[in-house]
Amino acid sequence: MTPGTNLGAFNAPAIADSLRGLTADPDRPNLYEIAQALGVRSITTDSYLDRLGHTSWYGGSPAIVLQGGQAPSRQRFTLAHELAHTFLRHGRTDDSGLSAAPATRPHFRREEWQADSVAGCLLVPEYAVARLRDHRNDDGSSIATLADIRQTAATYRVSNSVVARRLSDFDQSRHWLLINLKRLPRGHWFTWRIIGRLRGIDAVMEVLESNDSIFDSLSDRDSSIVFLARFGNHIFQLSGSGNRRDDLILILVDRVRRV
Numbered sequence: 001m002t003p004g005t006n007l008g009a010f011n012a013p014a015i016a017d018s019l020r021g022l023t024a025d026p027d028r029p030n031l032y033e034i035a036q037a038l039g040v041r042s043i044t045t046d047s048y049l050d051r052l053g054h055t056s057w058y059g060g061s062p063a064i065v066l067q068g069g070q071a072p073s074r075q076r077f078t079l080a081h082e083l084a085h086t087f088l089r090h091g092r093t094d095d096s097g098l099s100a101a102p103a104t105r106p107h108f109r110r111e112e113w114q115a116d117s118v119a120g121c122l123l124v125p126e127y128a129v130a131r132l133r134d135h136r137n138d139d140g141s142s143i144a145t146l147a148d149i150r151q152t153a154a155t156y157r158v159s160n161s162v163v164a165r166r167l168s169d170f171d172q173s174r175h176w177l178l179i180n181l182k183r184l185p186r187g188h189w190f191t192w193r194i195i196g197r198l199r200g201i202d203a204v205m206e207v208l209e210s211n212d213s214i215f216d217s218l219s220d221r222d223s224s225i226v227f228l229a230r231f232g233n234h235i236f237q238l239s240g241s242g243n244r245r246d247d248l249i250l251i252l253v254d255r256v257r258r259v
């Protein structure tokens with residue numbers, strides 16, 4: 001594939017394969033090798049950068065700056081994201097990462113989404129995501145758990161969120177959601193962040209206060225959890241595995257049922 005082509009038919013896995021092909025070990029792509037092959041003139045870090053990453057073009061030669069002080073897995077993702085911009089010739093000043101650009105700039109937002117998708121495909125190979133999708137427990141039941149997500153994230157040196165988003169994009173047969181809850185000062189839990197989506201539902205998720213005792217009983221060890229959440233006018237029962245560390249909860253949802 002030629003850089004900058006096929007924006008109409010965007011195919012993140014194919015683009016990631018092209019990038020992987022630029023390295024000696026496509027299974028464990030060295031991002032610095034890819035940068036060199038793409039003609040990146042420099043990769044530097046700047047502790048004062050007001051965004052996670054930034055690519056500037058000087059003629060045909062991009063320079064990448066990464067915000068200093070990011071967690072290693074986060075910085076690795078940011079670099080992969082900037083390399084995707086470079087490959088796709090997104091030649092402009094931009095912010096970087098999973099956070100969306102301002103909604104008034106739909107063109108930029110699409111490029112951010114594309115760079116995130118390519119970065120995810122580059123860092124977590126398809127066979128690893130397929131293995132999570134096809135996971136079977138000893139008792140024959142399926143379902144990858146939080147522990148499986150964590151293990152895959154550690155193997156590929158990315159965050160849990162990157163793996164969860166890959167799984168959600170890849171496995172159309174389930175509603176994979178990775179949910180962070182935070183406890184408010186007055187005691188209730190609220191939805192802080194969701195990776196993945198409930199297919200066909202655009203509404204924002206809101207956990208129901210009747211779940212509070214369920215959430216409070218979670219410990220720091222993964223255990224199964226079933227709770228109710230409202231999406232717009234609809235209430236769903238969500239099932240999966242979760243853990244709690246003080247006022248933060250992490251849940252991987254794998255089953256969803258409307259009630």
Ligand SMILES: [Zn+2]
Binds near residue numbers: 081095096097112115
């Ligand atoms: Zn970006």
